[in-house]
Amino acid sequence: MSRHVAIVTDSTAYLPPRTMQRHGITAVPLTVVLGDQALLEGTEISTRSLAQALQKRRPVTTSRPSPQVFAEHYRKVAESGATGIVSLHLSAELSGTYDAAVLAAREAPVQVRVVDTGMVAMALGFSALAAAETAEAGGTVDEAVAA
Structure with missing residues (x-):
């Protein structure tokens, strides 16, 4: 099992x-209504379909x-060999995504920033x-966050 920052x-x-596959980046999907x-x-709606709905002024x-x-994502990433995780998210002013990630990080099997x-x-x-490239070069969690 390799030691790395995910x-x-x-x-x-x-x-x-x-790009995500090449750099081993995991994306947690938001739900679009x-x-x-x-x-x-x-996965269930593409970026193109979402953009078309917005162009047509459909409620989204x-x-x-x-x-x-x-x-669940943190657990899977840790099971793949990650010894630390940097979890980067959209602005907390726009979404509760950051808060949900913070709550999950408290119970993660490895360090999550x-x-x-x-x-x-x-x-x-x-x-x-940038964080993934830093991690690929052997960077620490702190170095990936700084990137």
Whole structure:
């Protein structure tokens, strides 16, 4: 089992799937409510479909992942060999995602540093990518957070 720092973010980072795979970044999906349907962003509804709904001015809301969903992702990442996790999320001013991650981090099997990036979309994605590149180079949790 390798020792490494893993990066977790949320689906609002909008990183391409190939980039996430290449860098081992895990994205926790937010729930998008479109009309009467609740869909997981990135798996049950694509970014393109979401953008089209917004262009058509359809009512769209989001819901943060539960602390239990974060806890499950943290557990899986730890089981894959991570010795620490940096969990970067969209602005706490926009969503309760950060708070849910903080609650889950308290029970995680490895150290989890939850970061409110104050950002959303690709700004968040680039932050997650910088943290992942730092971790890949052997950086610590603190170094990945600083990146």
